[in-house]
Amino acid sequence: MSEFHSDSKIVDIEQHLQKLYILINKFRWLIDIYISDFFTEKLCERVNKSWWATLTSLKSEELLSLLSDGQWKSSKVWPLGLLAYRRAIHSLSLKRYIPESVKFKDGQYLNLNQIFRKHVKPKKQHEIHSAAKLINDISQNVGSNSLIDFGGGQGHLSRLLSYQYGLNAITIDACSDHQVKNEIFDREIERVLRNDVNVQRCHVIETIQTDTIPNQFIDKINQTTINQKDKNHQLLKNLDQNEQLDKKFTFITLHGCGNLIPTILRLYSNCTSAVGLVNVSCCYMKMDELTSFPLSSFLRSKSDSNLSWEAKELACHFIDSYMEKLMENHPNLKSHCYRAAMQEVLKEKDETFCNSTIKLKVKNIYEMNFTTYAEKVLEKLKFSPGLTEYQEERSKERLLKWFDVVVLYVLRLAIAPVIESVILLDRLLFLKEQGFKSYIQPIFDPSVSPRNFALISEKI
Numbered sequence: 001m002s003e004f005h006s007d008s009k010i011v012d013i014e015q016h017l018q019k020l021y022i023l024i025n026k027f028r029w030l031i032d033i034y035i036s037d038f039f040t041e042k043l044c045e046r047v048n049k050s051w052w053a054t055l056t057s058l059k060s061e062e063l064l065s066l067l068s069d070g071q072w073k074s075s076k077v078w079p080l081g082l083l084a085y086r087r088a089i090h091s092l093s094l095k096r097y098i099p100e101s102v103k104f105k106d107g108q109y110l111n112l113n114q115i116f117r118k119h120v121k122p123k124k125q126h127e128i129h130s131a132a133k134l135i136n137d138i139s140q141n142v143g144s145n146s147l148i149d150f151g152g153g154q155g156h157l158s159r160l161l162s163y164q165y166g167l168n169a170i171t172i173d174a175c176s177d178h179q180v181k182n183e184i185f186d187r188e189i190e191r192v193l194r195n196d197v198n199v200q201r202c203h204v205i206e207t208i209q210t211d212t213i214p215n216q217f218i219d220k221i222n223q224t225t226i227n228q229k230d231k232n233h234q235l236l237k238n239l240d241q242n243e244q245l246d247k248k249f250t251f252i253t254l255h256g257c258g259n260l261i262p263t264i265l266r267l268y269s270n271c272t273s274a275v276g277l278v279n280v281s282c283c284y285m286k287m288d289e290l291t292s293f294p295l296s297s298f299l300r301s302k303s304d305s306n307l308s309w310e311a312k313e314l315a316c317h318f319i320d321s322y323m324e325k326l327m328e329n330h331p332n333l334k335s336h337c338y339r340a341a342m343q344e345v346l347k348e349k350d351e352t353f354c355n356s357t358i359k360l361k362v363k364n365i366y367e368m369n370f371t372t373y374a375e376k377v378l379e380k381l382k383f384s385p386g387l388t389e390y391q392e393e394r395s396k397e398r399l400l401k402w403f404d405v406v407v408l409y410v411l412r413l414a415i416a417p418v419i420e421s422v423i424l425l426d427r428l429l430f431l432k433e434q435g436f437k438s439y440i441q442p443i444f445d446p447s448v449s450p451r452n453f454a455l456i457s458e459k460i
């Protein structure tokens, strides 16, 4: 159970958000940087000197203590400010661990029935297994046996909910390729289950716009499905608010990116036939500032509640995976240093180059020397090839500093859960402000699935 349960008071969430913003405002200088600017902007000079001296004298696995609430391993005495930074982050962030870690056997999540594992990656197998159980419980609580899966992708979650739990489902996704696969995978399962299928399923290709309002949405979906010979499009009629409603819907979204979840939250709060909601977010940086963040009236009334693109991107990092790398002192830890050394070269090739947001992903960087890496990046960016002798020599020296880059990366990564907590609590508060029973709960193992918080709501 999360610390924000269905009975949490609005005032408690508001106060908690205020505390989170105190931390954010104090560390915006750290949140809003790009690690790739480590050398070009001399970023380490911005860090408190005693913090820097302590952190750079630690071993890689000791840096874990900053990222983990539980594990404390340090051969050094930490400055009080650094200890307070760590403590504040861990006490204010939403608790992301679930009671049991997830086990895979032969790369498969065996708790999920074999027929639902086909075409599904192991990570997603765990996700749909856990999410479906929860969604089924919520559907029962709110007395609904139909759901709409927004951004349903290839429909793995709603397929499980239909064919294992017996719930009717409409999947909506902007991508037509996904919907083709949806149909194919449904037929495959139906062939296995033969006559045991007694659910309605319907797949709609539609982009949900941020300004969508419920009735327009219903009309559009009806319009799109009207020509489909789908046996189920009748299901959609039950959403029309002007009709006598006999169906209630649970709105679900698994890893809805950018504006999708905020849009669904608005639809949910304005659509009387939507009675339950379960969603898990991802890609916060794709949110549009004007429409999607903040959502709650409380944060909207504050002038300093904005979050930069860098902050929202930071909230999407995979902390538990990085913790594993620190534990193993993995050679891949050096990759941020390669990128930062490259930034100097890029600036020299083109002084206007400032797009640190460009992801210059090169696989297994640590296995190559800097010159080989640099050639790959220059080719990707269509820059003139070749490094000067000076650039080659300087980069060699820079790479000796790889642990310093890791230290700054970890110091910044540590505060990521604070940003994610703000975004999720804003959404929770928005629902509470409408008077809906709502809460947040971690439902996946964060070492497998980093975006693991479900936002749950019931109109009862």
Ligand SMILES: C[S@@+](CC[C@H](N)C(=O)[O-])C[C@H]1O[C@@H](n2cnc3c(N)ncnc32)[C@H](O)[C@@H]1O
Pocket: 124, 150, 151, 152, 153, 154, 155, 156, 172, 173, 174, 175, 178, 206, 207, 208, 209, 253, 254, 255, 256, 257, 260, 282
């Ligand atoms: C990260 S994927 C998740 C897919 C699926 N729920 C899963 O967990 O496998 C997000 C999906 O949302 C869809 N999507 C994003 N924004 C959308 C929008 N505004 N309207 C409809 N679909 C959208 C994308 O096409 C994509 O398939």
